[in-house]
Structures are given as C-alpha cells and as structure tokens.
Amino acid sequence: MVAGSRGKAPSAGETFMQMALAAGLRDRLLVTVGILMFLRLGIYLPLPGVNRQIFASIVRDNSIVNFLDIFSGGGLSLLGIFALGILPFINASIILQLMTAALPSLENLQKNEGEAGRRKISQYTRYVALGWALLQSFGIAVWVQGTGAVAEPGIRFVLETMLALSAGSMFVMWAGELITEKGVGNGASLLIFTNIVANLPHSLGNTLALAQQDASRVGGVVLLLLVFLVTIVGIVFVQEGTRRIPIVYAKRQVGRKLYREQSSYLPLRLNQGGVMPIIFASSVLILPSFLAQVSGVPLLDRIAGQYLAPNSWGYVALYLVLIVAFSFFYSSLVIDPVDLAQNLKKSGASVPGIRPGTATSKYISAILNRLTFLGAVFLGVVAVLPSAVERATGVTTFSGIGATSLLILVGVAIETSKQIQTYVISQRYEGMVKQ
Numbered sequence: 001m002v003a004g005s006r007g008k009a010p011s012a013g014e015t016f017m018q019m020a021l022a023a024g025l026r027d028r029l030l031v032t033v034g035i036l037m038f039l040r041l042g043i044y045l046p047l048p049g050v051n052r053q054i055f056a057s058i059v060r061d062n063s064i065v066n067f068l069d070i071f072s073g074g075g076l077s078l079l080g081i082f083a084l085g086i087l088p089f090i091n092a093s094i095i096l097q098l099m100t101a102a103l104p105s106l107e108n109l110q111k112n113e114g115e116a117g118r119r120k121i122s123q124y125t126r127y128v129a130l131g132w133a134l135l136q137s138f139g140i141a142v143w144v145q146g147t148g149a150v151a152e153p154g155i156r157f158v159l160e161t162m163l164a165l166s167a168g169s170m171f172v173m174w175a176g177e178l179i180t181e182k183g184v185g186n187g188a189s190l191l192i193f194t195n196i197v198a199n200l201p202h203s204l205g206n207t208l209a210l211a212q213q214d215a216s217r218v219g220g221v222v223l224l225l226l227v228f229l230v231t232i233v234g235i236v237f238v239q240e241g242t243r244r245i246p247i248v249y250a251k252r253q254v255g256r257k258l259y260r261e262q263s264s265y266l267p268l269r270l271n272q273g274g275v276m277p278i279i280f281a282s283s284v285l286i287l288p289s290f291l292a293q294v295s296g297v298p299l300l301d302r303i304a305g306q307y308l309a310p311n312s313w314g315y316v317a318l319y320l321v322l323i324v325a326f327s328f329f330y331s332s333l334v335i336d337p338v339d340l341a342q343n344l345k346k347s348g349a350s351v352p353g354i355r356p357g358t359a360t361s362k363y364i365s366a367i368l369n370r371l372t373f374l375g376a377v378f379l380g381v382v383a384v385l386p387s388a389v390e391r392a393t394g395v396t397t398f399s400g401i402g403a404t405s406l407l408i409l410v411g412v413a414i415e416t417s418k419q420i421q422t423y424v425i426s427q428r429y430e431g432m433v434k435q
Helices: 012-021 023-042 052-058 063-072 087-102 104-112 114-147 155-182 187-213 215-240 276-295 298-307 313-334 337-346 358-393 403-434
Strands: 242-249 252-254 257-259 262-269
Touching: 023 155, 023 187, 023 403, 052 114, 087 104, 087 114, 087 155, 087 187, 087 276, 087 313, 104 114, 114 155, 155 187, 187 215, 187 403, 215 358, 215 403, 242 358, 262 358, 276 298, 276 313, 276 358, 313 358, 337 358, 358 403
Parallel strands: none
Antiparallel strands: 242 262, 252 257
C-alpha cells in the first residue's frame, strides 16, 4: 500500500480489490447478499388456505397494496409468509421515536444511559414490532377472508395467518439486525432497498412494452426517465449538502501542556430526516383507506375516496403540509440546539461572534429551521413531481417507483458505499501498520 494514499478517499479500483481480497470485508458482503437472497425466496412461500390467483386479481389495482408492496417487494400482493416484511419494525421504530420525544423516561434512556439505554430502547422496539405485527396480520387475515379468496374461512384461518405473518415478520427483523451486526450497511434499510430494486425489472419491462405498442408514448417515457434522472441527481446533492458553522476552541492548559486555539466546524445537514418525513406522511395518508377497507365504515370510505384520493388536490396539499411538519419534527429529534450549545460550552468551543450558551442555541436553532424548511420544500417537490409527470404523460408503468423509492434507493446506496469505504480505509491503515 503506497503511503501517498493516506488520507485520500479510496478509488473504485481499490474498493473493488478490497471487496474481493480482504477476508473481513468479503465475508461481510457474502453474509449480506446471502441473507437478502434468502429473504427474497421467503416472499414466494404461500400462506395456507388462500387462492393466490383470485387474490392477485382482486388487489391488482388496490392503491394501498401497491404502496405497501414497495416496502415488501411484492410480498403483500403475493401473500407470502414474509408479506409484512420489515414494515412492523419500521412502524415500531417510528412509534418509539415519537414516544421518546414525549416520555422523559425514554428520553433519559436515549441521552444519558449510553449503550445500555440504547439496548433497552431496541428491546422495546422489538416488543412493539411484535404487537404491531400481530395487529397488522389480524387486519390482513380479516380483509383477505372478506375478499372471497379463502377456501375455508373462519377463526382457524385467522389464527394461522396471524401466526405465519407475525413469525415471518419477526424472522425478517432478526435477519435485518444480523445484517447490521455481521454484514455491511443497515439491515432494515437494505431490506427495503432490495425490495424496491426487485420491482424495477417489472416496471422497466412494462414501460418498454408500452413504448413498443404505442409510439406516441415514447416522448412521455423519455421525459419521465429524464425527470427520474434529474431527481436522483438532486437527491444526491441534498442528501450530501451541509451547512458548516465555524467553531473555535479556546486556549487551554492540561498539566504542563498548552493547547493552542483551534478552529473547526459544525456540520448541519440540509435534510436531517432523510426519507423519514415522506414515509411518515405517506403512512398517515394511507391510514384512512386502510381503515375504510378493513372496517367498511361508509364515512371513512367517503373520506378516503373523495377527499384523500391520490390524484385529488386535497391529497397533494395535505401531503405537502405533512412532509413539512414531519421534517421539522424529525429534525428536532436528531438535533437539540440547547444540548448542542451546552456541549460546545463544556468543551470550551464557541461560534465566532456569538456568545456561548443561550445566544449560541438561538443562533443554531435559527440556522437549523432555515435548513429544515429548505429540505422540506425539496422533499415536497420530489414527492409530487414524479407523480405529476406520470399523470401528464399518461405513463403509469413506474407507479411503484416514486419519490419515496428514489430517496430510499439513493440514501441507502450512499450510506452503504460510505461504510464499505470505511472498511477499505481501515484495511489500508492495517497494511501500513504491518509494513
């Protein structure tokens, strides 16, 4: 390993070489790929007692199933034992995040108890995920039974479905944690990433078939692909965009050693919440339709069909408002300006021209609010633009690959590549030490 490579980001050639030759990184990649492939196979294991052909024909144009299929890789429409996938764990994580902001005991566990506190919160998340899986599986069992696709409906079918779906979801959650611990990247994020990628060949095939059958749609397909490309480039810039606040560390003396004044910066990301605000907003908007289908209440059915239909102005307006609101909420969970200002003061650091303490917290809060608003506006545009172009061009074959999918794909790819580069850099320094 050449000494000149020290401090530089690894090149693509070096990264691929380490992926192939470094035993530690190679083993982690093999574990990750093996688990993801195994979980994809589990989607095709059918639930007992369900006619999948009848069920697939019933839910082909169901907007709720199509949305949830984004995260389950088609598992819900196929009705396999892994149909719930990682969804209960995601919902449980969202619930715990909300409860942490509301309950001082959970906030104390997260902030003051260190690794032990985080392990307790992770355990609580698993319990909530199990409860949520049982609740969702019960709703799915009742709903599927009402579609007429069940050979022998009854309490036995409901219990068997609840057991199969809940057990499958817990296995997927465990596999995701195993990827995080023994593999590369975040397990839950990679599972969603894989499920979205699994739908791409189908969408691309339908799009090519549409262009071949109707030559007038070629222009719309090209325009839609260009919009997707521009959206991906914009997502990369916003995901990596940061505002660097300069900070200065005062002179300090430790024993006989005098440390000179040092300067650094505090990076604040433009999009603190990543894809979470869109997932939150989409989950809230999909809830009335789900409740209407499961319960059959006419009022809910009218609200979901008239006021919250995906193509209505009310849906778009409420979608944008929820994205902005959840962006500010998630940003408050990620960064607390008061705690940040106190930590800077304790470490002897300050922002040039700003007094330590309350003035610093107000200064950081003002910058964070502006960044969050800009990030929320970007998320809103990204969330609405692909769907608007699809409706304008009439090309709806990419209906499952919307803003949420693009954000997840780009975000997970960036984070996973960064983790792989971290392993490569560690291998580089190990080689230097051995030399």
